[in-house]
Amino acid sequence: MHDDDDVAQITALIHRNRIAIWMRDFEAWSECFVHAPYLSRWGWWALGGMFVRQGWDDISARLHREMLERPEPWPDFAYNTKVVNLNLRIHGDLAWATFEQHYPDGPVWEGARGPGLAYEMRVFERHYGEWKIAFLGLLDGGYPDDGVLRLRLDGEGRVLSTGPELARALEDDDIAIRNGRLRIRDSRTDSKLQAAIRWAAKQDAAYMPFTGAVPIVMESGEGLATKVWWISCESGRVNFAFGDSRTTEARLGAAALIYGLSPAQRRVAALVADGLTLNEIAERMGITSNTARTHLQRIFDKTGVHNQSALVRVLLSAIAPVRKQYFGSV
Numbered sequence: 001m002h003d004d005d006d007v008a009q010i011t012a013l014i015h016r017n018r019i020a021i022w023m024r025d026f027e028a029w030s031e032c033f034v035h036a037p038y039l040s041r042w043g044w045w046a047l048g049g050m051f052v053r054q055g056w057d058d059i060s061a062r063l064h065r066e067m068l069e070r071p072e073p074w075p076d077f078a079y080n081t082k083v084v085n086l087n088l089r090i091h092g093d094l095a096w097a098t099f100e101q102h103y104p105d106g107p108v109w110e111g112a113r114g115p116g117l118a119y120e121m122r123v124f125e126r127h128y129g130e131w132k133i134a135f136l137g138l139l140d141g142g143y144p145d146d147g148v149l150r151l152r153l154d155g156e157g158r159v160l161s162t163g164p165e166l167a168r169a170l171e172d173d174d175i176a177i178r179n180g181r182l183r184i185r186d187s188r189t190d191s192k193l194q195a196a197i198r199w200a201a202k203q204d205a206a207y208m209p210f211t212g213a214v215p216i217v218m219e220s221g222e223g224l225a226t227k228v229w230w231i232s233c234e235s236g237r238v239n240f241a242f243g244d245s246r247t248t249e250a251r252l253g254a255a256a257l258i259y260g261l262s263p264a265q266r267r268v269a270a271l272v273a274d275g276l277t278l279n280e281i282a283e284r285m286g287i288t289s290n291t292a293r294t295h296l297q298r299i300f301d302k303t304g305v306h307n308q309s310a311l312v313r314v315l316l317s318a319i320a321p322v323r324k325q326y327f328g329s330v
Contacts, residue, residue, distance in 0.1 A: 006090050009131050010097065010124055014083060017133065018101065022078035024067045030060060034125055034132045043138030080104045093126040150232075151240040155201030157181040157194060168242060174218065174227065182240060189218045193231070200233035209236050213247050215316040219309045226308050227275055228316065248273055248316065255318035259302045268295040273312050 013032060020029035033039055033056065041053040053059045086099040103116040121137035149165040158180045159166065169175050169182070176183045182197075184190040196214045203210040213232035228248070230241040241247075252273065256266040264285075271281040282292040296308070305311050 003090060006095070006131070007088060010088060010090070010095055011083075011086070013124070013131055013133070014086075014097070014099070014122065018081060019078045021063075022074040024071050024073050026064055026067050029063065032133050033060075034127065034134045035060075036134075039134060041136045041138075043136075043140070045138065045140035076104050095124040095126075095131065097122045097124070148244050148246075149242045151182060153182060153197060153238040153240055155197070155204075155238060157183075157197045165242075169240075172242070184216070184218070186218055189216065192216050193229075196231035197238060200231050200238040203233040204236040209233075213241075213244070215251075215313060217309050217313045217316070226272055226312050228273055228312060251316045251318055255315040258318050259299075259315075261299060261302065265295050265299050265302075268292060269299055269311065269315055272296070272308050273316065 017029065017032040020026075020032065035056040037055045037057075039054075039056045039059060041059050042051070044050045053062065081104065082102045084100040084102055086097060088097040089095060098119075098121050101118045101120055103118070117140075119139040121135070122133055123135035124131045125134045126132075149168050150161075151165050151169055152160040154160060159169070159177055159182055169177065174185055174189075176185055182193070184193050193216050196216055199214065200212075203212065211232070211234045213230050216229040216231060218227040228243070230239075230244045230247060232239045232241060232244075232247075249270070252266060252270050255261070255269070261269065267285060268281055271284060276284065278292055278296065279289055282289045285292065296311075299311060300306055303311060303314050305314055
């Protein structure tokens with residue numbers, strides 16, 4: 001058999017495996033694999049973290065059960081997903097491949113939308129003239145649908161996203177895209193943004209990447225709304241979030257412990273971080289403006305800052321964005 005035939009067979013097997021999964025065809029899926037105890041499936045995905053599955057019996061039983069529970073087919077994912085950057089190596093009766101699968105839209109699981117990009121690896125064996133999968137690796141890139149719009153950026157701040165998050169950026173009066181790069185119109189805040197992008201890009205420069213997030217806080221006058229964006233790095237990617245309540249809440253919770261904020265003071269701080277003015281905070285909490293101002297002043301006293309923008313920066317930076325050291329080189 002010529003190498004071209006092997007390439008064609010293995011490429012077809014990659015597609016056949018995906019189609020069988022999404023069309024909920026267990027028999028077709030079963031024919032793609034080596035039925036042996038050494039069959040392995042390793043991976044990570046945003047909705048469930050890292051997993052390791054070993055052996056045909058365990059792996060096939062899990063999928064068979066899932067197909068019975070979720071029998072509806074997903075033809076769009078089965079047939080409209082693109083395999084990109086295929087790197088295939090064949091040596092005798094063994095072969096391996098790395099590639100990307102670009103889904104037309106992330107699949108929905110329990111009401112949450114998974115990412116639309118997966119980084120994949122396969123190890124193949126030839127059995128009686130037919131290629132079979134002996135190892136399957138999966139890195140499901142990006143974020144689930146947590147209600148946060150994020151722009152994907154490169155290390156120079158160039159915008160890589162093309163979806164609704166890009167439209168959101170173009171509608172924001174404080175944001176500009178110049179020569180393809182993300183900018184904030186206020187020059188002082190833009191300097192912070194560019195520094196944060198450089199920081200995020202550096203987290204992927206070492207052998208082992210780091211994750212983390214830093215707030216970008218735009219200055220505001222006394223009693224005026226404060227605006228917060230987030231720059232984060234994860235899986236070697238730089239992301240700009242228009243608002244991330246989960247990260248904000250986690251940072252505020254830690255800051256409340258560090259600075260000894262009362263429940264009312266933490267609530268005021270959270271509303272300041274959400275971009276509410278002092279009068280809006282008073283109305284939201286059902287208190288007078290003077291009481292809201294008193295809470296805010298006591299938070300200033302505890303944190304050592306004197307304006308709302310500085311307060312938000314201090315509270316949202318209470319935890320170091322990434323671990324500075326690790327256990328040597330690997």
